[in-house]
Amino acid sequence: xxxxxxxxxxxxxxxxxxxxxxxxxxxxxxxxxxxxxxxxxxxxxxxxxxxxxxxxxxxxxxxxxxxxxxxxxxxxxxxxxxxxxxxxxxxxxxxxxxxxxxxxxxxxxxxxxxxxxxxxxxxxxxxxxxxxxxxxxxxxxxxxxxxxxxxxxxxxxxxxxxxxxxxxxxxxxxxxxxxxxxxxxxxxxxxxxxxxx
Amino acid sequence: xxxxxxxxxxxxxxxxxxxxxxxxxxxxxxxxxxxxxxxxxxxxxxxxxxxxxxxxxxxxxxxxxxxxxxxxxxxxxxxxxxxxxxxxxxxxxxxxxxxxxxxxxxxxxxxxxxxxxxxxxxxxxxxxxxxxxxxxxxxxxxxxxxxxxxxxxxxxxxxxxxxxxxxxxxxxxxxxxxxxxxxxxxxxxxxxxxxxxxxxxxxxxxxxxxxxxxxxxxxxxxxxxxxxxxxxxxxxxxxxxxxxxxxxxxxxxxxxxxxxxxxxxxxxxxxxxxxxxxxxxxxxxxxxxxxxxxxxxxxxxxxxxxxxxxxxxxxxxxxxxxxxxxxxxxxxxxxxxxxxxxxxxxxxxxxxxxxxxxxxxxxxxxxxxxxxxxxxxxxxxxxxxxxxxxxxxxxxxxxxxxxxxxxxxxxxxxxxxxxxxxxxxxxxxxxxxxxxxxxxxxxxxxxxxxxxxxxxxxxxxxxxxxxxxxx
Numbered sequence: 001x002x003x004x005x006x007x008x009x010x011x012x013x014x015x016x017x018x019x020x021x022x023x024x025x026x027x028x029x030x031x032x033x034x035x036x037x038x039x040x041x042x043x044x045x046x047x048x049x050x051x052x053x054x055x056x057x058x059x060x061x062x063x064x065x066x067x068x069x070x071x072x073x074x075x076x077x078x079x080x081x082x083x084x085x086x087x088x089x090x091x092x093x094x095x096x097x098x099x100x101x102x103x104x105x106x107x108x109x110x111x112x113x114x115x116x117x118x119x120x121x122x123x124x125x126x127x128x129x130x131x132x133x134x135x136x137x138x139x140x141x142x143x144x145x146x147x148x149x150x151x152x153x154x155x156x157x158x159x160x161x162x163x164x165x166x167x168x169x170x171x172x173x174x175x176x177x178x179x180x181x182x183x184x185x186x187x188x189x190x191x192x193x194x195x196x197x
Numbered sequence: 198x199x200x201x202x203x204x205x206x207x208x209x210x211x212x213x214x215x216x217x218x219x220x221x222x223x224x225x226x227x228x229x230x231x232x233x234x235x236x237x238x239x240x241x242x243x244x245x246x247x248x249x250x251x252x253x254x255x256x257x258x259x260x261x262x263x264x265x266x267x268x269x270x271x272x273x274x275x276x277x278x279x280x281x282x283x284x285x286x287x288x289x290x291x292x293x294x295x296x297x298x299x300x301x302x303x304x305x306x307x308x309x310x311x312x313x314x315x316x317x318x319x320x321x322x323x324x325x326x327x328x329x330x331x332x333x334x335x336x337x338x339x340x341x342x343x344x345x346x347x348x349x350x351x352x353x354x355x356x357x358x359x360x361x362x363x364x365x366x367x368x369x370x371x372x373x374x375x376x377x378x379x380x381x382x383x384x385x386x387x388x389x390x391x392x393x394x395x396x397x398x399x400x401x402x403x404x405x406x407x408x409x410x411x412x413x414x415x416x417x418x419x420x421x422x423x424x425x426x427x428x429x430x431x432x433x434x435x436x437x438x439x440x441x442x443x444x445x446x447x448x449x450x451x452x453x454x455x456x457x458x459x460x461x462x463x464x465x466x467x468x469x470x471x472x473x474x475x476x477x478x479x480x481x482x483x484x485x486x487x488x489x490x491x492x493x494x495x496x497x498x499x500x501x502x503x504x505x506x507x508x509x510x511x512x513x514x515x516x517x518x519x520x521x522x523x524x525x526x527x528x529x530x531x532x533x534x535x536x537x538x539x540x541x542x543x544x545x546x547x548x549x550x551x552x553x554x555x556x557x558x559x560x561x562x563x564x565x566x567x568x569x570x571x572x573x574x575x576x577x578x579x580x581x582x583x584x585x586x587x588x589x590x591x592x593x594x595x596x597x598x599x600x601x602x603x604x605x606x607x608x609x610x611x612x613x614x615x616x617x618x619x620x621x622x623x624x625x626x627x628x629x630x631x632x633x634x635x636x637x638x639x640x641x642x643x644x645x646x647x648x649x650x651x652x653x654x655x656x657x658x659x660x661x662x663x664x665x666x667x668x
Contacts, residue, residue: 111364111394111395111398114368114392114394114395115367129356129360133353136349145349149349149352149356152352152356153356156356156359156360156363159360159363163363163367164370165370167363168315170252170315171315171316171319171378174316174318175322175359177319177323178319178322178323178326181300181322181323182352185327185329186348188330188333189333189341189344189345189348
């Protein structure tokens with residue numbers, strides 16, 4: 001079950017990299033967050049960790065529903081360009097993604113060997129971190145870059161739950177709070193110049 | 198109680214920033230002084246003092262850094278009173294600027310006082326996000342672009358820090374469990390970490406994230422571009438307070454890493470920082486405006502602090518840190534006046550100061566400019582002397598004295614390039630260009646006066662003794 005969702009997490013991220021429409025990218029981000037939330041719930045249930053289960057629920061509500069919805073609203077409110085053509089051609093990305101995956105598995109081998117639980121999951125988390133960076137790099141416009149930044153958060157969250165069986169509850173909640181703060185700042189950054197009042 | 202008092206000025210500033218009356222800005226500036234009460238109280242309490250359980254703990258190191266940052270915060274809040282006299286800013290943006298300044302301050306207090314890796318990160322992220330909007334208060338396309346840049350690059354840097362923290366936590370969780378996030382416990386158990394390699398990888402990633410935030414190699418220009426595009430108080434806050442929060446993180450993590458494997462930390466950090474100073478020296482040589490010049494000089498000084506710290510010279514690092522935290526914001530705040538008539542012009546910038554305020558400003562800016570290049574009796578002169586001395590002592594113990602002397606000579610050559618450029622700029626400010634009358638306000642003199650007095654206080658023997666005893 002966990003293997004399936006880890007695969008799905010990676011798959012949604014890879015599809016997001018190929019996407020050239022903003023709303024579809026938001027949908028893939030939402031699905032990516034949903035699989036992450038389900039993963040947290042599954043791992044939390046298997047190790048009997050209530051904190052991880054709560055984190056999973058918050059992830060699903062916040063990252064899979066609220067944030068994509070708010071970002072879609074921003075896109076409508078500020079008339080953001082919905083055509084988001086990646087700078088890197090698709091045929092090049094097709095070669096780049098497997099290369100990143102293989103490279104990361106090779107690179108993370110020494111680290112992974114030191115973590116007792118979920119070794120493959122840790123390698124996948126690190127590779128998804130690199131893929132999220134690729135998502136930021138391949139776009140010129142701001143909106144997909146923001147989603148890239150949010151995907152980095154997802155990858156780190158996955159690393160947190162796979163490498164350490166969940167970070168302390170306080171830290172997870174703090175990260176969620178910072179994420180909300182980021183959304184407030186993003187809203188203000190999109191706002192047009194207000195020289196009066 | 199202490200925590201409430203620490204957050205009180207920020208909360209007052211946040212609340213008052215919603216009042217639309219013009220006179221409310223005086224309350225904003227005055228309320229910043231309240232931060233001194235709890236900070237001074239912390240000084241006299243027995244250390245370590247638990248503010249909130251094991252999560253926020255005051256020790257000698259963070260109390261010192263909090264005091265330095267508080268002084269900078271007060272002076273910047275004072276100088277912000279006349280921000281609208283030098284730049285075009287709408288009242289709404291002005292109020293919002295203060296609102297985010299308050300959030301920024303809360304984030305910093307959390308970071309500086311945290312004894313927990315996770316809380317440290319949360320505070321730093323909060324402070325980073327608040328500065329993003331402060332950059333945007335300057336309504337130019339360059340500022341807007343740089344605000345986004347800061348958002349993305351800052352987020353990547355902070356993500357690297359979190360990545361490192363997760364790996365460090367994974368390396369210690371088998372022995373410490375959920376307490377593995379506690380800095381003090383980590384330091385106590387540094388020798389027993391079951392996977393030192395994993396810890397070191399985590400430390401390296403965290404350090405790289407923090408170095409990116411401070412503008413180290415290879416991200417030397419991103420910070421100076423942002424500071425150039427934003428209003429001068431933002432640059433002062435970056436150099437005086439935000440970097441304090443970043444550097445205390447480096448101090449905490451490196452203390453543990455040095456216990457795990459000192460040689461690895463020393464070689465990694467030393468090569469990284471020397472490379473940074475090498476590039477920054479030439480960038481300073483080519484700098485054509487005050488903001489970039491001071492910003493790049495800030496990177497150089499942060500690199501020196503880091504080198505001194507890993508060379509077992511905490512006294513030199515902490516003295517240099519405080520001197521830099523006072524000098525750099527002072528120079529950035531002066532830039533507001535120096536550039537207000539004829540932006541970007543270095544030639545003749547020190548001409549045209551009349552009246553009492555003007556003359557004091559002229560004197561103070563000259564003093565700060567000469568102090569930043571470590572001319573005696575600047576505290577930086579003494580910190581560099583101690584720092585380089587400690588580097589030689591460390592090398593003697595490690596049997597690589599010749600290599601270290603070579604490295605110090607190389608560093609001195611790079612520092613002399615920076616010295617030469619600053620002297621040339623000072624002469625250009627004083628003797629070249631045309632004279633344009635510039636207006637200096639009392640609040641600005643007061644802010645610069647606070648910095649000047651703080652610098653002098655750093656030279657008092659008792660204060661030097663206190664700094665020596667911190668670590």
